[in-house]
Amino acid sequence: MAAIDGLPPLRAVIAAHDLVAKKQLGQNFLLDLNLTARIARAAGDLSGCDVLEVGPGPGGLTRGLLAEGARRVLAVEKDARCLPALAEIAAAYPGRLEVMQGDALALDVAAHLVPPIKIVANLPYNVGTELLIRWLTPAHWPPFWDSLTLMFQKEVAERIVAKPGPKAYGRLALLSQWRADPKIVLTLPPEAFTPAPKVHSAVVHFRRLDAPRFAADEAVLGRVTAMAFNQRRKMLRSSLKALAPDIEVRLRAAGIEPTARAEEISLEGFCALAREVAAT
Structure with a gap:
Protein backbone atom coordinates (compact mmCIF):
# COMPACT_ATOMS: atom_id res chain seq x y z
CA MET A 1 0.00 0.00 0.00
CA ALA A 2 2.85 2.41 0.80
CA ALA A 3 4.21 1.74 -2.68
CA ILE A 4 0.83 2.61 -4.23
CA ASP A 5 0.45 6.03 -2.63
CA GLY A 6 4.09 6.86 -2.07
CA LEU A 7 3.43 7.67 1.59
CA PRO A 8 5.56 6.29 4.43
CA PRO A 9 4.61 3.28 6.57
CA LEU A 10 2.20 4.04 9.39
CA ARG A 11 4.78 3.38 12.10
CA ALA A 12 6.94 6.09 10.55
CA VAL A 13 3.93 8.43 10.37
CA ILE A 14 3.13 7.84 14.04
CA ALA A 15 6.76 8.41 15.05
CA ALA A 16 7.06 11.55 12.94
CA HIS A 17 3.95 13.13 14.42
CA ASP A 18 4.32 11.69 17.95
CA LEU A 19 0.91 10.04 17.77
CA VAL A 20 0.76 8.01 20.95
CA ALA A 21 -2.73 6.48 21.16
CA LYS A 22 -4.90 7.99 23.87
CA LYS A 23 -7.02 5.64 25.95
CA GLN A 24 -9.57 8.36 26.75
CA LEU A 25 -10.26 8.74 23.02
CA GLY A 26 -10.68 4.98 22.55
CA GLN A 27 -7.73 4.92 20.16
CA ASN A 28 -6.20 1.66 18.96
CA PHE A 29 -4.31 2.20 15.72
CA LEU A 30 -4.38 -0.45 13.00
CA LEU A 31 -0.95 -0.24 11.35
CA ASP A 32 -1.00 -3.07 8.80
CA LEU A 33 -1.92 -1.47 5.48
CA ASN A 34 -2.81 -4.88 4.07
CA LEU A 35 -5.50 -5.19 6.76
CA THR A 36 -6.82 -1.68 6.21
CA ALA A 37 -7.07 -2.46 2.49
CA ARG A 38 -9.07 -5.61 3.31
CA ILE A 39 -11.49 -3.55 5.39
CA ALA A 40 -11.87 -1.07 2.54
CA ARG A 41 -12.57 -3.91 0.09
CA ALA A 42 -15.16 -5.38 2.50
CA ALA A 43 -17.24 -2.26 1.87
CA GLY A 44 -17.69 -3.30 -1.76
CA ASP A 45 -17.19 -1.16 -4.85
CA LEU A 46 -16.22 2.33 -3.69
CA SER A 47 -15.90 3.94 -7.10
CA GLY A 48 -18.57 6.54 -7.56
CA CYS A 49 -19.21 6.72 -3.79
CA ASP A 50 -18.57 9.27 -1.08
CA VAL A 51 -17.23 7.56 2.04
CA LEU A 52 -17.58 8.77 5.62
CA GLU A 53 -14.80 7.64 7.95
CA VAL A 54 -14.96 8.33 11.69
CA GLY A 55 -11.79 8.32 13.77
CA PRO A 56 -9.17 7.94 11.02
CA GLY A 57 -6.25 8.47 13.42
CA PRO A 58 -3.00 8.40 11.42
CA GLY A 59 -4.92 7.45 8.27
CA GLY A 60 -4.30 3.77 7.59
CA LEU A 61 -7.89 3.01 6.63
CA THR A 62 -8.16 6.39 4.92
CA ARG A 63 -5.34 5.38 2.59
CA GLY A 64 -7.01 2.03 1.96
CA LEU A 65 -10.30 3.68 1.03
CA LEU A 66 -8.64 6.11 -1.37
CA ALA A 67 -6.41 3.45 -2.93
CA GLU A 68 -9.48 1.23 -3.43
CA GLY A 69 -11.06 3.97 -5.53
CA ALA A 70 -13.40 5.93 -3.26
CA ARG A 71 -14.63 8.98 -5.16
CA ARG A 72 -14.20 11.10 -2.04
CA VAL A 73 -13.55 10.48 1.65
CA LEU A 74 -14.82 12.69 4.47
CA ALA A 75 -12.73 11.86 7.55
CA VAL A 76 -13.97 13.10 10.92
CA GLU A 77 -11.23 13.23 13.54
CA LYS A 78 -11.56 14.53 17.09
CA ASP A 79 -7.84 14.44 17.89
CA ALA A 80 -6.08 17.53 16.51
CA ARG A 81 -2.71 15.73 16.75
CA CYS A 82 -3.73 13.56 13.77
CA LEU A 83 -4.54 16.43 11.42
CA PRO A 84 -1.01 16.96 10.00
CA ALA A 85 -0.73 13.25 9.10
CA LEU A 86 -4.13 13.38 7.41
CA ALA A 87 -3.13 16.54 5.56
CA GLU A 88 -0.23 14.61 4.03
CA ILE A 89 -2.70 12.02 2.72
CA ALA A 90 -4.95 14.77 1.33
CA ALA A 91 -1.96 16.19 -0.55
CA ALA A 92 -1.26 12.76 -2.08
CA TYR A 93 -4.90 12.46 -3.25
CA PRO A 94 -5.80 15.99 -4.42
CA GLY A 95 -9.49 16.82 -4.12
CA ARG A 96 -10.47 13.41 -2.77
CA LEU A 97 -9.99 13.75 1.00
CA GLU A 98 -11.71 16.27 3.26
CA VAL A 99 -10.88 16.24 6.96
CA MET A 100 -13.23 17.65 9.58
CA GLN A 101 -12.05 18.11 13.13
CA GLY A 102 -14.72 17.47 15.72
CA ASP A 103 -16.95 14.96 17.43
CA ALA A 104 -18.83 12.74 14.98
CA LEU A 105 -21.69 12.59 17.48
CA ALA A 106 -22.18 16.34 17.18
CA LEU A 107 -21.55 17.01 13.47
CA ASP A 108 -24.08 17.04 10.62
CA VAL A 109 -21.91 15.02 8.27
CA ALA A 110 -24.66 14.24 5.76
CA ALA A 111 -24.61 17.85 4.58
CA HIS A 112 -21.02 17.35 3.41
CA LEU A 113 -21.59 14.15 1.42
CA VAL A 114 -23.04 13.38 -2.00
CA PRO A 115 -24.95 10.09 -2.57
CA PRO A 116 -24.30 7.26 -2.94
CA ILE A 117 -22.68 7.23 0.51
CA LYS A 118 -20.94 4.46 2.42
CA ILE A 119 -19.69 4.64 6.00
CA VAL A 120 -16.46 2.76 6.69
CA ALA A 121 -14.69 3.14 10.02
CA ASN A 122 -12.47 1.59 12.64
CA LEU A 123 -14.70 3.12 15.30
CA PRO A 124 -13.33 4.22 18.65
CA TYR A 125 -14.62 1.56 21.05
CA ASN A 126 -16.05 4.15 23.44
CA VAL A 127 -18.54 5.55 20.91
CA GLY A 128 -19.00 2.71 18.42
CA THR A 129 -22.34 1.38 19.62
CA GLU A 130 -23.80 4.85 20.10
CA LEU A 131 -22.87 5.86 16.56
CA LEU A 132 -24.33 2.65 15.15
CA ILE A 133 -27.63 3.21 16.92
CA ARG A 134 -27.80 6.77 15.60
CA TRP A 135 -27.17 5.59 12.05
CA LEU A 136 -29.88 2.94 12.41
CA THR A 137 -32.47 5.30 13.92
CA PRO A 138 -32.65 8.44 11.76
CA ALA A 139 -35.78 10.57 11.67
CA HIS A 140 -36.61 9.15 8.24
CA TRP A 141 -35.85 5.81 6.59
CA PRO A 142 -34.08 5.03 4.30
CA PRO A 143 -31.10 6.93 5.74
CA PHE A 144 -28.41 8.93 3.93
CA TRP A 145 -26.07 5.92 3.77
CA ASP A 146 -26.21 2.80 1.59
CA SER A 147 -23.97 0.56 3.71
CA LEU A 148 -21.92 0.50 6.89
CA THR A 149 -18.62 -1.34 7.30
CA LEU A 150 -17.59 -0.90 10.91
CA MET A 151 -15.05 -2.23 13.39
CA PHE A 152 -16.27 -3.21 16.85
CA GLN A 153 -15.11 -5.26 19.77
CA LYS A 154 -15.82 -8.85 18.73
CA GLU A 155 -18.32 -9.25 21.57
CA VAL A 156 -20.33 -6.29 20.24
CA ALA A 157 -20.15 -7.66 16.68
CA GLU A 158 -21.53 -10.99 17.90
CA ARG A 159 -24.40 -9.18 19.61
CA ILE A 160 -25.22 -7.40 16.34
CA VAL A 161 -25.54 -10.62 14.30
CA ALA A 162 -26.96 -12.87 17.06
CA LYS A 163 -30.03 -15.02 16.47
CA PRO A 164 -32.60 -16.04 19.12
CA GLY A 165 -31.30 -18.30 21.87
CA PRO A 166 -27.85 -17.28 23.10
CA LYS A 167 -27.08 -14.61 25.67
CA ALA A 168 -25.71 -12.31 22.94
CA TYR A 169 -29.18 -11.95 21.43
CA GLY A 170 -30.88 -8.75 22.46
CA ARG A 171 -32.02 -5.29 21.45
CA LEU A 172 -28.90 -4.49 19.41
CA ALA A 173 -29.44 -7.58 17.25
CA LEU A 174 -33.10 -6.73 16.75
CA LEU A 175 -32.42 -3.12 15.77
CA SER A 176 -29.57 -4.05 13.44
CA GLN A 177 -31.45 -6.85 11.71
CA TRP A 178 -34.74 -4.97 11.47
CA ARG A 179 -33.33 -2.32 9.17
CA ALA A 180 -30.18 -3.90 7.74
CA ASP A 181 -28.51 -7.16 6.84
CA PRO A 182 -25.40 -7.33 9.09
CA LYS A 183 -22.61 -9.87 8.62
CA ILE A 184 -19.22 -10.30 10.26
CA VAL A 185 -16.71 -10.12 7.40
CA LEU A 186 -13.37 -10.01 9.24
CA THR A 187 -12.00 -10.77 12.71
CA LEU A 188 -8.78 -9.33 14.08
CA PRO A 189 -6.61 -10.33 17.05
CA PRO A 190 -5.45 -7.79 19.66
CA GLU A 191 -1.90 -7.81 18.33
CA ALA A 192 -3.08 -6.27 15.05
CA PHE A 193 -3.43 -2.96 16.89
CA THR A 194 -1.15 -0.48 18.63
CA PRO A 195 -1.62 -0.48 21.54
CA ALA A 196 -3.07 -3.99 21.65
CA PRO A 197 -6.55 -3.97 23.25
CA LYS A 198 -7.56 -6.69 25.69
CA VAL A 199 -10.20 -8.02 23.30
CA HIS A 200 -10.51 -9.34 19.76
CA SER A 201 -12.15 -7.12 17.14
CA ALA A 202 -14.45 -7.76 14.22
CA VAL A 203 -15.62 -5.88 11.15
CA VAL A 204 -19.37 -5.94 10.45
CA HIS A 205 -20.81 -5.03 7.06
CA PHE A 206 -24.41 -3.76 7.09
CA ARG A 207 -26.40 -3.74 3.88
CA ARG A 208 -29.20 -1.24 4.27
CA LEU A 209 -32.75 -2.41 3.65
CA ASP A 210 -34.96 0.01 1.76
CA ALA A 211 -37.72 -0.67 4.30
CA PRO A 212 -37.70 -2.46 7.68
CA ARG A 213 -37.66 -6.24 7.38
CA PHE A 214 -41.07 -6.55 9.08
CA ALA A 215 -43.76 -3.91 9.58
CA ALA A 216 -43.82 -2.29 13.02
CA ASP A 217 -44.00 1.13 14.61
CA VAL A 224 -41.71 -3.72 23.69
CA THR A 225 -38.13 -4.92 23.27
CA ALA A 226 -36.80 -2.68 26.05
CA MET A 227 -39.32 -4.06 28.53
CA ALA A 228 -38.77 -7.63 27.41
CA PHE A 229 -34.97 -7.57 27.59
CA ASN A 230 -34.70 -5.42 30.70
CA GLN A 231 -36.24 -8.39 32.52
CA ARG A 232 -35.04 -11.11 30.18
CA ARG A 233 -35.21 -13.87 32.80
CA LYS A 234 -38.93 -13.34 33.30
CA MET A 235 -41.71 -14.82 31.20
CA LEU A 236 -43.09 -12.28 28.75
CA ARG A 237 -46.50 -12.29 30.40
CA SER A 238 -44.73 -10.83 33.47
CA SER A 239 -42.13 -8.56 31.88
CA LEU A 240 -44.69 -7.02 29.49
CA LYS A 241 -47.73 -6.83 31.78
CA ALA A 242 -47.51 -3.01 31.96
CA LEU A 243 -48.00 -2.79 28.17
CA ALA A 244 -51.64 -3.86 28.21
CA PRO A 245 -54.04 -5.47 30.71
CA ASP A 246 -54.70 -8.27 28.21
CA ILE A 247 -51.05 -8.86 27.31
CA GLU A 248 -51.48 -12.65 27.27
CA VAL A 249 -54.18 -12.33 24.62
CA ARG A 250 -51.97 -10.05 22.55
CA LEU A 251 -48.98 -12.35 22.89
CA ARG A 252 -51.01 -15.29 21.62
CA ALA A 253 -52.40 -13.16 18.78
CA ALA A 254 -48.81 -12.49 17.74
CA GLY A 255 -48.05 -16.20 17.81
CA ILE A 256 -46.04 -16.02 21.03
CA GLU A 257 -46.54 -18.19 24.10
CA PRO A 258 -47.00 -15.99 27.20
CA THR A 259 -44.57 -18.23 29.11
CA ALA A 260 -41.76 -17.59 26.59
CA ARG A 261 -38.79 -15.40 27.45
CA ALA A 262 -37.31 -12.56 25.42
CA GLU A 263 -34.29 -14.45 24.06
CA GLU A 264 -36.58 -17.06 22.50
CA ILE A 265 -38.53 -14.61 20.32
CA SER A 266 -37.52 -13.84 16.74
CA LEU A 267 -37.45 -10.39 15.19
CA GLU A 268 -40.58 -11.30 13.23
CA GLY A 269 -42.31 -12.28 16.48
CA PHE A 270 -41.41 -9.00 18.21
CA CYS A 271 -42.65 -7.03 15.21
CA ALA A 272 -45.93 -8.95 15.24
CA LEU A 273 -46.29 -8.21 18.95
CA ALA A 274 -45.54 -4.52 18.37
CA ARG A 275 -48.36 -4.40 15.82
CA GLU A 276 -50.73 -6.04 18.31
CA VAL A 277 -49.77 -3.56 21.03
CA ALA A 278 -50.12 -0.61 18.65
CA ALA A 279 -53.65 -1.75 17.83
CA THR A 280 -54.91 -0.81 21.32
Whole structure:
Protein backbone atom coordinates (compact mmCIF):
# COMPACT_ATOMS: atom_id res chain seq x y z
CA MET A 1 0.00 0.00 0.00
CA ALA A 2 2.85 2.41 0.80
CA ALA A 3 4.21 1.74 -2.68
CA ILE A 4 0.83 2.61 -4.23
CA ASP A 5 0.45 6.03 -2.63
CA GLY A 6 4.09 6.86 -2.07
CA LEU A 7 3.43 7.67 1.59
CA PRO A 8 5.56 6.29 4.43
CA PRO A 9 4.61 3.28 6.57
CA LEU A 10 2.20 4.04 9.39
CA ARG A 11 4.78 3.38 12.10
CA ALA A 12 6.94 6.09 10.55
CA VAL A 13 3.93 8.43 10.37
CA ILE A 14 3.13 7.84 14.04
CA ALA A 15 6.76 8.41 15.05
CA ALA A 16 7.06 11.55 12.94
CA HIS A 17 3.95 13.13 14.42
CA ASP A 18 4.32 11.69 17.95
CA LEU A 19 0.91 10.04 17.77
CA VAL A 20 0.76 8.01 20.95
CA ALA A 21 -2.73 6.48 21.16
CA LYS A 22 -4.90 7.99 23.87
CA LYS A 23 -7.02 5.64 25.95
CA GLN A 24 -9.57 8.36 26.75
CA LEU A 25 -10.26 8.74 23.02
CA GLY A 26 -10.68 4.98 22.55
CA GLN A 27 -7.73 4.92 20.16
CA ASN A 28 -6.20 1.66 18.96
CA PHE A 29 -4.31 2.20 15.72
CA LEU A 30 -4.38 -0.45 13.00
CA LEU A 31 -0.95 -0.24 11.35
CA ASP A 32 -1.00 -3.07 8.80
CA LEU A 33 -1.92 -1.47 5.48
CA ASN A 34 -2.81 -4.88 4.07
CA LEU A 35 -5.50 -5.19 6.76
CA THR A 36 -6.82 -1.68 6.21
CA ALA A 37 -7.07 -2.46 2.49
CA ARG A 38 -9.07 -5.61 3.31
CA ILE A 39 -11.49 -3.55 5.39
CA ALA A 40 -11.87 -1.07 2.54
CA ARG A 41 -12.57 -3.91 0.09
CA ALA A 42 -15.16 -5.38 2.50
CA ALA A 43 -17.24 -2.26 1.87
CA GLY A 44 -17.69 -3.30 -1.76
CA ASP A 45 -17.19 -1.16 -4.85
CA LEU A 46 -16.22 2.33 -3.69
CA SER A 47 -15.90 3.94 -7.10
CA GLY A 48 -18.57 6.54 -7.56
CA CYS A 49 -19.21 6.72 -3.79
CA ASP A 50 -18.57 9.27 -1.08
CA VAL A 51 -17.23 7.56 2.04
CA LEU A 52 -17.58 8.77 5.62
CA GLU A 53 -14.80 7.64 7.95
CA VAL A 54 -14.96 8.33 11.69
CA GLY A 55 -11.79 8.32 13.77
CA PRO A 56 -9.17 7.94 11.02
CA GLY A 57 -6.25 8.47 13.42
CA PRO A 58 -3.00 8.40 11.42
CA GLY A 59 -4.92 7.45 8.27
CA GLY A 60 -4.30 3.77 7.59
CA LEU A 61 -7.89 3.01 6.63
CA THR A 62 -8.16 6.39 4.92
CA ARG A 63 -5.34 5.38 2.59
CA GLY A 64 -7.01 2.03 1.96
CA LEU A 65 -10.30 3.68 1.03
CA LEU A 66 -8.64 6.11 -1.37
CA ALA A 67 -6.41 3.45 -2.93
CA GLU A 68 -9.48 1.23 -3.43
CA GLY A 69 -11.06 3.97 -5.53
CA ALA A 70 -13.40 5.93 -3.26
CA ARG A 71 -14.63 8.98 -5.16
CA ARG A 72 -14.20 11.10 -2.04
CA VAL A 73 -13.55 10.48 1.65
CA LEU A 74 -14.82 12.69 4.47
CA ALA A 75 -12.73 11.86 7.55
CA VAL A 76 -13.97 13.10 10.92
CA GLU A 77 -11.23 13.23 13.54
CA LYS A 78 -11.56 14.53 17.09
CA ASP A 79 -7.84 14.44 17.89
CA ALA A 80 -6.08 17.53 16.51
CA ARG A 81 -2.71 15.73 16.75
CA CYS A 82 -3.73 13.56 13.77
CA LEU A 83 -4.54 16.43 11.42
CA PRO A 84 -1.01 16.96 10.00
CA ALA A 85 -0.73 13.25 9.10
CA LEU A 86 -4.13 13.38 7.41
CA ALA A 87 -3.13 16.54 5.56
CA GLU A 88 -0.23 14.61 4.03
CA ILE A 89 -2.70 12.02 2.72
CA ALA A 90 -4.95 14.77 1.33
CA ALA A 91 -1.96 16.19 -0.55
CA ALA A 92 -1.26 12.76 -2.08
CA TYR A 93 -4.90 12.46 -3.25
CA PRO A 94 -5.80 15.99 -4.42
CA GLY A 95 -9.49 16.82 -4.12
CA ARG A 96 -10.47 13.41 -2.77
CA LEU A 97 -9.99 13.75 1.00
CA GLU A 98 -11.71 16.27 3.26
CA VAL A 99 -10.88 16.24 6.96
CA MET A 100 -13.23 17.65 9.58
CA GLN A 101 -12.05 18.11 13.13
CA GLY A 102 -14.72 17.47 15.72
CA ASP A 103 -16.95 14.96 17.43
CA ALA A 104 -18.83 12.74 14.98
CA LEU A 105 -21.69 12.59 17.48
CA ALA A 106 -22.18 16.34 17.18
CA LEU A 107 -21.55 17.01 13.47
CA ASP A 108 -24.08 17.04 10.62
CA VAL A 109 -21.91 15.02 8.27
CA ALA A 110 -24.66 14.24 5.76
CA ALA A 111 -24.61 17.85 4.58
CA HIS A 112 -21.02 17.35 3.41
CA LEU A 113 -21.59 14.15 1.42
CA VAL A 114 -23.04 13.38 -2.00
CA PRO A 115 -24.95 10.09 -2.57
CA PRO A 116 -24.30 7.26 -2.94
CA ILE A 117 -22.68 7.23 0.51
CA LYS A 118 -20.94 4.46 2.42
CA ILE A 119 -19.69 4.64 6.00
CA VAL A 120 -16.46 2.76 6.69
CA ALA A 121 -14.69 3.14 10.02
CA ASN A 122 -12.47 1.59 12.64
CA LEU A 123 -14.70 3.12 15.30
CA PRO A 124 -13.33 4.22 18.65
CA TYR A 125 -14.62 1.56 21.05
CA ASN A 126 -16.05 4.15 23.44
CA VAL A 127 -18.54 5.55 20.91
CA GLY A 128 -19.00 2.71 18.42
CA THR A 129 -22.34 1.38 19.62
CA GLU A 130 -23.80 4.85 20.10
CA LEU A 131 -22.87 5.86 16.56
CA LEU A 132 -24.33 2.65 15.15
CA ILE A 133 -27.63 3.21 16.92
CA ARG A 134 -27.80 6.77 15.60
CA TRP A 135 -27.17 5.59 12.05
CA LEU A 136 -29.88 2.94 12.41
CA THR A 137 -32.47 5.30 13.92
CA PRO A 138 -32.65 8.44 11.76
CA ALA A 139 -35.78 10.57 11.67
CA HIS A 140 -36.61 9.15 8.24
CA TRP A 141 -35.85 5.81 6.59
CA PRO A 142 -34.08 5.03 4.30
CA PRO A 143 -31.10 6.93 5.74
CA PHE A 144 -28.41 8.93 3.93
CA TRP A 145 -26.07 5.92 3.77
CA ASP A 146 -26.21 2.80 1.59
CA SER A 147 -23.97 0.56 3.71
CA LEU A 148 -21.92 0.50 6.89
CA THR A 149 -18.62 -1.34 7.30
CA LEU A 150 -17.59 -0.90 10.91
CA MET A 151 -15.05 -2.23 13.39
CA PHE A 152 -16.27 -3.21 16.85
CA GLN A 153 -15.11 -5.26 19.77
CA LYS A 154 -15.82 -8.85 18.73
CA GLU A 155 -18.32 -9.25 21.57
CA VAL A 156 -20.33 -6.29 20.24
CA ALA A 157 -20.15 -7.66 16.68
CA GLU A 158 -21.53 -10.99 17.90
CA ARG A 159 -24.40 -9.18 19.61
CA ILE A 160 -25.22 -7.40 16.34
CA VAL A 161 -25.54 -10.62 14.30
CA ALA A 162 -26.96 -12.87 17.06
CA LYS A 163 -30.03 -15.02 16.47
CA PRO A 164 -32.60 -16.04 19.12
CA GLY A 165 -31.30 -18.30 21.87
CA PRO A 166 -27.85 -17.28 23.10
CA LYS A 167 -27.08 -14.61 25.67
CA ALA A 168 -25.71 -12.31 22.94
CA TYR A 169 -29.18 -11.95 21.43
CA GLY A 170 -30.88 -8.75 22.46
CA ARG A 171 -32.02 -5.29 21.45
CA LEU A 172 -28.90 -4.49 19.41
CA ALA A 173 -29.44 -7.58 17.25
CA LEU A 174 -33.10 -6.73 16.75
CA LEU A 175 -32.42 -3.12 15.77
CA SER A 176 -29.57 -4.05 13.44
CA GLN A 177 -31.45 -6.85 11.71
CA TRP A 178 -34.74 -4.97 11.47
CA ARG A 179 -33.33 -2.32 9.17
CA ALA A 180 -30.18 -3.90 7.74
CA ASP A 181 -28.51 -7.16 6.84
CA PRO A 182 -25.40 -7.33 9.09
CA LYS A 183 -22.61 -9.87 8.62
CA ILE A 184 -19.22 -10.30 10.26
CA VAL A 185 -16.71 -10.12 7.40
CA LEU A 186 -13.37 -10.01 9.24
CA THR A 187 -12.00 -10.77 12.71
CA LEU A 188 -8.78 -9.33 14.08
CA PRO A 189 -6.61 -10.33 17.05
CA PRO A 190 -5.45 -7.79 19.66
CA GLU A 191 -1.90 -7.81 18.33
CA ALA A 192 -3.08 -6.27 15.05
CA PHE A 193 -3.43 -2.96 16.89
CA THR A 194 -1.15 -0.48 18.63
CA PRO A 195 -1.62 -0.48 21.54
CA ALA A 196 -3.07 -3.99 21.65
CA PRO A 197 -6.55 -3.97 23.25
CA LYS A 198 -7.56 -6.69 25.69
CA VAL A 199 -10.20 -8.02 23.30
CA HIS A 200 -10.51 -9.34 19.76
CA SER A 201 -12.15 -7.12 17.14
CA ALA A 202 -14.45 -7.76 14.22
CA VAL A 203 -15.62 -5.88 11.15
CA VAL A 204 -19.37 -5.94 10.45
CA HIS A 205 -20.81 -5.03 7.06
CA PHE A 206 -24.41 -3.76 7.09
CA ARG A 207 -26.40 -3.74 3.88
CA ARG A 208 -29.20 -1.24 4.27
CA LEU A 209 -32.75 -2.41 3.65
CA ASP A 210 -34.96 0.01 1.76
CA ALA A 211 -37.72 -0.67 4.30
CA PRO A 212 -37.70 -2.46 7.68
CA ARG A 213 -37.66 -6.24 7.38
CA PHE A 214 -41.07 -6.55 9.08
CA ALA A 215 -43.76 -3.91 9.58
CA ALA A 216 -43.82 -2.29 13.02
CA ASP A 217 -44.00 1.13 14.61
CA GLU A 218 -40.43 2.04 15.65
CA ALA A 219 -41.41 3.58 18.98
CA VAL A 220 -43.70 0.70 19.95
CA LEU A 221 -41.15 -1.91 18.90
CA GLY A 222 -38.52 -0.13 20.96
CA ARG A 223 -40.77 -0.06 24.02
CA VAL A 224 -41.71 -3.72 23.69
CA THR A 225 -38.13 -4.92 23.27
CA ALA A 226 -36.80 -2.68 26.05
CA MET A 227 -39.32 -4.06 28.53
CA ALA A 228 -38.77 -7.63 27.41
CA PHE A 229 -34.97 -7.57 27.59
CA ASN A 230 -34.70 -5.42 30.70
CA GLN A 231 -36.24 -8.39 32.52
CA ARG A 232 -35.04 -11.11 30.18
CA ARG A 233 -35.21 -13.87 32.80
CA LYS A 234 -38.93 -13.34 33.30
CA MET A 235 -41.71 -14.82 31.20
CA LEU A 236 -43.09 -12.28 28.75
CA ARG A 237 -46.50 -12.29 30.40
CA SER A 238 -44.73 -10.83 33.47
CA SER A 239 -42.13 -8.56 31.88
CA LEU A 240 -44.69 -7.02 29.49
CA LYS A 241 -47.73 -6.83 31.78
CA ALA A 242 -47.51 -3.01 31.96
CA LEU A 243 -48.00 -2.79 28.17
CA ALA A 244 -51.64 -3.86 28.21
CA PRO A 245 -54.04 -5.47 30.71
CA ASP A 246 -54.70 -8.27 28.21
CA ILE A 247 -51.05 -8.86 27.31
CA GLU A 248 -51.48 -12.65 27.27
CA VAL A 249 -54.18 -12.33 24.62
CA ARG A 250 -51.97 -10.05 22.55
CA LEU A 251 -48.98 -12.35 22.89
CA ARG A 252 -51.01 -15.29 21.62
CA ALA A 253 -52.40 -13.16 18.78
CA ALA A 254 -48.81 -12.49 17.74
CA GLY A 255 -48.05 -16.20 17.81
CA ILE A 256 -46.04 -16.02 21.03
CA GLU A 257 -46.54 -18.19 24.10
CA PRO A 258 -47.00 -15.99 27.20
CA THR A 259 -44.57 -18.23 29.11
CA ALA A 260 -41.76 -17.59 26.59
CA ARG A 261 -38.79 -15.40 27.45
CA ALA A 262 -37.31 -12.56 25.42
CA GLU A 263 -34.29 -14.45 24.06
CA GLU A 264 -36.58 -17.06 22.50
CA ILE A 265 -38.53 -14.61 20.32
CA SER A 266 -37.52 -13.84 16.74
CA LEU A 267 -37.45 -10.39 15.19
CA GLU A 268 -40.58 -11.30 13.23
CA GLY A 269 -42.31 -12.28 16.48
CA PHE A 270 -41.41 -9.00 18.21
CA CYS A 271 -42.65 -7.03 15.21
CA ALA A 272 -45.93 -8.95 15.24
CA LEU A 273 -46.29 -8.21 18.95
CA ALA A 274 -45.54 -4.52 18.37
CA ARG A 275 -48.36 -4.40 15.82
CA GLU A 276 -50.73 -6.04 18.31
CA VAL A 277 -49.77 -3.56 21.03
CA ALA A 278 -50.12 -0.61 18.65
CA ALA A 279 -53.65 -1.75 17.83
CA THR A 280 -54.91 -0.81 21.32
